[in-house]
Amino acid sequence: MxxxxxxxxxxxxxxxxxxxxxxxxxxxxxxxxxxxxxxxxxxxxxxxxxxxxxxxxxxxxxxxxxxxxxxxxxxxxxxxxxxxxxxxxxxxxxxxxxxxxxxxxxxxxxxxxxxxxxxxxxxxxxxxxxxxxxxxxxxxxxxxxxxxxxxxxxxxxxxxxxxxxxxxxxxxxxxxxxxxxxxxxxxxxxxxxxxxxxxxxxxxxxxxxxxxxxxxxxxxxxxKLGRKELTLHLHEPLDSLPASLNGHDLELGGEGYEIVYHYDTQGERTGITSLLQDLGDAGIRFRDLQTKQSSLEEIFVSLVRERK
Amino acid sequence: MNLRAIQTIYLFEMDRMRRTVAQSVISPVLSTALYFIVFGSAIGSRIEEIDGVAYGAFIVPGLMMMTLLMQSVSNAAFGIYFPRFVGTVYEILSAPISAMEIVIGYVGAAATKSLIIGLIILATAHFFVDIEIRHPVWMLAFLILTSVTFSLLGFIIGIWADNFEKLQLVPLLVVTPLAFLGGSFYSIKMLPEFWQTVTLFNPVVYLISGFRWSFYGQADVAITVSLSMTFVFLVICLAVVWWIFRTGYRLKP
Structure with missing residues (x-):
């Protein structure tokens, strides 16, 4: 143009x-x-x-x-x-x-x-x-x-x-x-x-x-810069994440009821499929899931911080 | 040349005068008329003639000139200061107009206003004293030249001032004394020799003397000197305005 x-x-x-x-x-x-x-x-x-x-x-x-x-x-x-x-x-x-x-x-x-x-x-x-x-x-x-x-x-x-x-x-x-x-x-x-x-x-x-x-x-x-977050709400709380899930970038939160997965939307593979598969294999069942995209504000704050 | 922009600024400014007619026209005319009554009709009859002109008539050109100076300076100063003060000047600066067009618009309107006031005062003076005008064309020329020159001065003050006090400062502390001491009420020949010389540094002397000559054919200084001095002052003001726009002084950081 x-x-x-x-x-x-x-x-x-x-x-x-x-x-x-x-x-x-x-x-x-x-x-x-x-x-x-x-x-x-x-x-x-x-x-x-x-x-x-x-x-x-x-x-x-x-x-x-x-x-x-x-x-x-x-x-x-x-x-x-x-x-x-x-x-x-x-x-x-x-x-x-x-x-x-x-x-x-x-x-x-x-x-x-x-x-x-x-x-x-x-x-x-x-x-x-x-x-x-x-x-x-x-x-x-x-x-x-x-x-x-x-x-x-x-x-x-x-x-x-x-x-x-x-x-x-x-x-x-x-x-x-x-x-x-x-x-x-x-x-x-x-x-x-x-x-x-x-x-x-x-x-x-x-x-x-x-x-x-x-x-x-x-x-x-x-x-490009937007990190996405997948939150899984579990049926049963976990004390710690099973070793079989170590390959994924996960966090346990919500008093053991939530697993939070961070991924980049830019990548070809988001890793969601294999994560869900591994969760199934580990016998972890979830009742709900949600994804959240970082807002421009978060992108902006991280950009400005990077420059400092 | 963006003629439409000049016309727009000019008409906008003239409309401001219409909106504030009491302040911008009636008040200066009234205060000058009071001078005519007090010095012309009342006390004037007890004062001797000066150069063969009755005192009441003698002071008319000086009073007109004094009001013209004050009005030109304050009108033009306020005209450009106000948009700067409230911020609306952004629009003028961002418009496709040159510095010269801005000046023609604002200074032209301010000069027109003073000219109108000057002519109204002249008409008013007729009611109180007998006046004659020997050189009407020169009289008009002096009126226009003075209005334009002092409106330029006002424009400069309006750009320079960064608060209302400064805006009032020059008209009150500089222009008024110069006008009073410039021979509005007396012929400078009546002063002691030393003060006559000092007075010659006052630019207003030349304006009033020349203007009075156009009425009665009498002048304190030669008419050519009066005219040249007025032109010199005009050129100085133009140079300052040119410098303001070239450097962006107080207008563009």
Whole structure:
């Protein structure tokens, strides 16, 4: 697939001497939802800010659909919509005025039909004449998304779209992103909530201390690094595991009622068949079994730990 | 050139003036009118003519200029400071517009506002004192030049200020004294010789003198000097603005 966004060798050192980004390379495909995952202070917002023109890069380059963000900034920025992390909106203007302002700022001809559609997609249409200051936090977040979409961007950046948002609104926001993705917009979101990346993203990039540690298809990432756990609930408790099962990576738990088997989903053979066979031969009977896949969170924690 | 963006910023700023008409138009016009009443009509009749001009009429150009300076600086400063303060400036910086377009939008709107206020004051002055305007074209030229120059200064202050105190500091502590001591209420020829020389370091002297010349044909300094000094100040402000955007000072880390 043709990348719509290309970041190469991007570095940023702030005046304070803090190195926020170190030689970042990243390519984003058209139409995908990409989640940039990392702890606070990892460089997520700096990366986005450079791409959108809010922060000057120290070294490296970024191109948007072939347009360099510095040399050809008009074409590059015209393709990008940014939803900032903070709820920064005007207070004393209406929703309609603020999104019209955004559209004009990007040099686009007036198009009330399009803006109407944007507001309807975001369930803001009935609020179009409301003063922004009268809206709730969740609504303001939607207004920011509407502003970012007002000039029909190809790429939408959502910087921590659900930071400080309650659970219900978060699900709401995920739904909004799904609707947006269907319209063909490429979405890049940053988050430190793993479940958010797991829920929405096609691909996940993990950033830590200014470096991209890993970029992977979400499913692939889960498969590759995801350890699975098989738990067998036994009829009769065991004091210890019989010697005939020593060949398997097993743990006895639950006061002898549970056997836990760890395996990699990546391997050709998971070893489950032979385990069950050996259990049968040893006369161990079980009444239930369950498998559990490690979440992105666990993968993430182990990745970050590995780097230390 | 992203003309639509300039227009959008300009109209947005002008709309802000419409929303806050009491504060941004009525209040400066009223306070200037009070000067006309007190110094023009009331006390003015007891004060001698200056250079053959009645005192009430003499102070009109100076008062207009003073209000113009204050309004240009504070309007433009607030116009760019506020988006920085609430954070909405991100949108301006991420939009496909050049520094020059941003400046034209904000400074253009601020200068237009002061120009409107200046003209309203001129109309108001008519009710209280007799004024004549010998060189109306020059008068307008001075009005526009001053509004633009001092709106640029305000824009610079709005970028430099990182709190509300600093935002007020320059208009109150620098512009007001300079305007008062720049000959709004007197001809600098009335000062002792030493202070006349000191006064020549005050840029406002040249503005007021030139502006008064466009009314009554009388000036403290030659009109060409007035004009050149105003242009010099304009060029300095433009250079600073250019530097701000080139380095990203207080705008882009």
């Amino acid at each position: 043709q990348p719509i966004l290309n970041v190469s060798g991007l570095s940023k050192t702030y005046d304070s001497g803090f190195q926020a980004l170190k030689q970042v390379d990243l390519a984003i495909n058209k139409g995908e939802v990409f989640a940039l995952l990392g702890p606070n202070g990892a460089g997520k917002t700096t990366l986005i800010s450079i791409i959108c023109g809010l922060v000057n890069p120290s070294a490296g380059s970024v191109s948007v659909d072939g347009h360099d963000i510095l040399k050809d900034y008009r074409a590059a920025r015209g393709l990008i919509g940014l939803v900032p992390q903070e709820l920064t909106t005007d207070a004393f203007v209406t929703v309609w005025q603020t999104i019209s302002f955004s559209r004009g700022l990007f040099g686009k001809r007036k198009n009330p039909e399009y803006l109407e559609k944007v507001l309807k997609d975001l369930s803001l249409w009935d609020k179009k004449d409301a003063m922004i200051m009268t809206l709730s936090g969740g609504m303001k977040r939607r207004v920011l998304i509407a502003k970012a979409l007002a000039h029909e961007p190809q790429i939408l950046f959502l910087d921590e779209p659900t930071a400080g948002v309650d659970v219900e609104l978060r699900r709401d926001m995920w739904e909004v992103v799904r609707v947006l993705q269907q319209t063909g917009v490429t979405i890049i979101l940053t988050t430190h909530y793993i479940e958010e990346a797991e829920e929405m993203a096609d691909r996940v990039g993990v950033i830590s201390k200014g470096e991209i540690i890993l970029v992977e298809e979400k499913a692939e990432l889960m498969r």
